[in-house]
Amino acid sequence: MRERQIYLDHASTTPVDPEVLEAMLPYFTQYAGNPSSIHHAGRMALQALDDAREQVALVLGCTRREIVFTGGGSEGANLAVKGAALAQRARGKGAHVIVSAIEHHAVLHAAEYLAHDGFDVTVLPVNAAGLVEPEALAQALRPETILVSVMYANNEIGTIQPIAAIGALCRERGVLVHTDAVQAPGSLPLDVEALKVDLLSLTAHKCYGPKGAGLLYVRRGTPLLPQINGGAQERRRRAGTENVPGIVGLAAALTRAEERRISYAAQMHMLRERLIEGVLDRVPQSWLNGDRNQRLPNNANLGFAGVEGESILLLLDQVGIAASSGSACTSGSLEPSHVLVALGMSPDEANGSVRFSLGASNSREEIDYVLEVLPPMIERLRAVVPGYEPIAHG
Ligand SMILES: *Cc1c(COP(=O)(O)O)cnc(C)c1O
Numbered sequence: 001m002r003e004r005q006i007y008l009d010h011a012s013t014t015p016v017d018p019e020v021l022e023a024m025l026p027y028f029t030q031y032a033g034n035p036s037s038i039h040h041a042g043r044m045a046l047q048a049l050d051d052a053r054e055q056v057a058l059v060l061g062c063t064r065r066e067i068v069f070t071g072g073g074s075e076g077a078n079l080a081v082k083g084a085a086l087a088q089r090a091r092g093k094g095a096h097v098i099v100s101a102i103e104h105h106a107v108l109h110a111a112e113y114l115a116h117d118g119f120d121v122t123v124l125p126v127n128a129a130g131l132v133e134p135e136a137l138a139q140a141l142r143p144e145t146i147l148v149s150v151m152y153a154n155n156e157i158g159t160i161q162p163i164a165a166i167g168a169l170c171r172e173r174g175v176l177v178h179t180d181a182v183q184a185p186g187s188l189p190l191d192v193e194a195l196k197v198d199l200l201s202l203t204a205h206k207c208y209g210p211k212g213a214g215l216l217y218v219r220r221g222t223p224l225l226p227q228i229n230g231g232a233q234e235r236r237r238r239a240g241t242e243n244v245p246g247i248v249g250l251a252a253a254l255t256r257a258e259e260r261r262i263s264y265a266a267q268m269h270m271l272r273e274r275l276i277e278g279v280l281d282r283v284p285q286s287w288l289n290g291d292r293n294q295r296l297p298n299n300a301n302l303g304f305a306g307v308e309g310e311s312i313l314l315l316l317d318q319v320g321i322a323a324s325s326g327s328a329c330t331s332g333s334l335e336p337s338h339v340l341v342a343l344g345m346s347p348d349e350a351n352g353s354v355r356f357s358l359g360a361s362n363s364r365e366e367i368d369y370v371l372e373v374l375p376p377m378i379e380r381l382r383a384v385v386p387g388y389e390p391i392a393h394g
Contacts, residue, residue, distance in 0.1 A: 006321045006366045010206075010298060010359035011155050011183060016249065017208035017360075023252040024210065027245040035242050036233070045244050052251035059258045060200070060217055061191040068216045068237045069247050073182040076201030076216040077106035077149075079227050079238065080178040084147050084199060085114050087223035088176075094144025096120040100132050100151065100161070101342040107149050107180055108338070120144070128344050129291035130159035134169055141173055151180040152195075153188060156339040156355055157290030158299025160188065167196025176222060182206050182214075186257035186264050187296050198222045202254070204246065208360065209253030213246030264360070268297035271358050271367050275300045278371040283378050289340060289353055298358040303345075306388035307381040309354045310334065315377045316354075321370060324355045 007015075027048060033041025035049050053064045060067075070076045081097070089095050099111045101123050108123075115121040122140050126132050132150050141148075148170050153160045163179050170177045178199035184190060185207035192200055199222065203214035218224055218237065230239025257264070279286055285305035304312065309325030316323055325337075336350035356370070382388050 004320065006369065007361060008356040008358060008366075008370070009322045009324050011158075011355065011357035012324055013205045013211065014208045014359055015361070016210055017253065017256065020209055020249050020252045020256065024245040024249040027248050031244075035244060036231070045242075048244055048248050049242055052247045055251040055255050056215060059190055059254050061193050062217055063220070065235065066218055066220055068218055068234045069242060069250070070201070070214045070216055070238060071212055071243065072205070072214040073104070073180065073201055073203030074106035075227075076203070076214050077104065077178075077180050078110045079216050079224070080199040080201055080218075081107055081110040081147065081149055082113060083224040083227055083237075084176050084178065084222065085119060086117075087225040088146040089119070090225065091223060093146050094142070095146065096122070096142050096144040097147045097149070098122045098124055098137065098140050098145060099149045100124045100126060102126050102130060102154050102157075102159075102339045103149060103151055104155060104180055104182070107151070107178075111149070124150075126159075126342055129294070130154060130157045130289070130339070130343050131291055131294060132161050132166065134162055134165045137166060138169055141170070141175060145173070145175050147176045147178065149178040149180070151183075152200075153181075153183040153296050154290070154339060155183050156337055157301045157343070158183075158296035158357075159290045160294045160296065163195045163197060171196055183296060185254055186261055187268070187298065189261070190254075190258065192217055192219070202250075204250035204253050207253050207257045210246050210249040213243050213250040215250065265297045268358050271362055271364065272297060272300050274364065274367050275356060275358070275370065276302070278367070279374065282371060282375045286378070289343065289345075296357075300356045300358075301353060302356070303349055303353045304378050305349075305352060306385050307352050307378055308334065309352055311381050312354050312374075312377060315381070316370075316374070319373055321373070324357070325351075325353060 031044040033045040035046040053067050057064045097119050111121050150161050150166050152163050167177050176198045179197045181200050182203050198219040200217040205211040226237050228239045279302050287303045289301040313325050334351050336347040340350035
């Protein structure tokens with residue numbers, strides 16, 4: 001094992017920034033009151049909550065009342081998709097929902113739930129580069145459509161969707177729009193007016209904040225049925241005692257991500273290009289998944305003919321490199337990623353893909369180390385694959 005680990009899996013989660021941790025710590029012990037309590041300890045916690053709300057509202061360009069703190073990205077997506085759809089049906093509106101084919105499972109499975117509950121759900125295809133085409137969305141919109149959910153940036157292939165165009169189109173037709181923006185902080189601007197969305201979900205742990213804290217932006221006047229019932233917290237939109245340290249961490253992480261966005265994105269872009277160009281140069285029969293330019297600055301999802309991504313991951317792990325593959329192992333067989341399949345890839349091509357997602361800790365030296373060890377690994381794996389014949393690949 002290499003002494004120093006090389007972490008290239010920031011799209012799965014990020015370590016907590018020490019300054020973010022520092023901001024959180026007092027709220028575990030010193031100011032540990034319940035924000036709903038009337039006494040001093042409670043008021044201190046409530047003050048922290050108010051400050052955090054003010055900070056994130058500043059980052060998103062919205063008002064404090066439009067922020068609902070959640071337990072993370074999955075909860076935010078569920079509250080947005082189910083909450084907005086169910087509230088509109090209750091008001092007697094149509095019941096057609098559109099989600100893109102490459103959404104995170106939090107959105108896809110929430111939409112499946114709605115389909116079981118009688119909603120008409122359209123899963124909108126993406127093009128071969130992994131982009132939603134606004135014209136295709138325009139075609140899919142119906143008079144009964146009440147909600148569209150398209151992610152801002154994809155977690156597997158990093159493609160950045162034309163959210164402002166989608167938002168404008170839907171607004172024209174009176175349709176609500178949710179965007180899962182979990183992968184955006186630090187890389188993309190988060191101004192909800194420019195994005196023209198009604199709902200936007202975020203989580204802290206993908207941008208150097210803690211796990212289990214997130215938020216949903218809910219534009220003023222947007223119908224929303226709470227998905228967790230109980231106390232009156234978050235203006236009755238999300239019951240439960242607030243995760244004060246987590247929310248403080250979320251606000252600190254989002255603020256820092258926005259402050260550093262331009263320089264962080266430039267640094268990530270430089271390293272990513274080095275990695276992509278280096279791999280495509282050195283490894284025959286390799287390719288990049290997702291659009292070459294409309295992609296997150298820290299995402300490199302690469303495909304290798306004739307090898308399984310899982311095998312590459314195991315060899316990389318042996319030399320201290322952490323990455324992810326686009327496949328999930330269910331009952332012993334590899335299920336190809338729904339995202340890569342949506343791009344039109346075969347299960348074999350999809351299973352031969354590896355996602356490298358870069359972050360603040362990575363250096364050029366680390367990328368160069370990957371470029372040194374990866375090509376011989378692929379060669380070794382191909383040598384043991386029976387019947388692997390180099391094939392032409394676009
Ligand atoms: C990680 C992720 C989520 C889920 O967020 P959690 O906080 O882990 O629940 C949702 N959407 C995208 C795009 C993600 O990358």
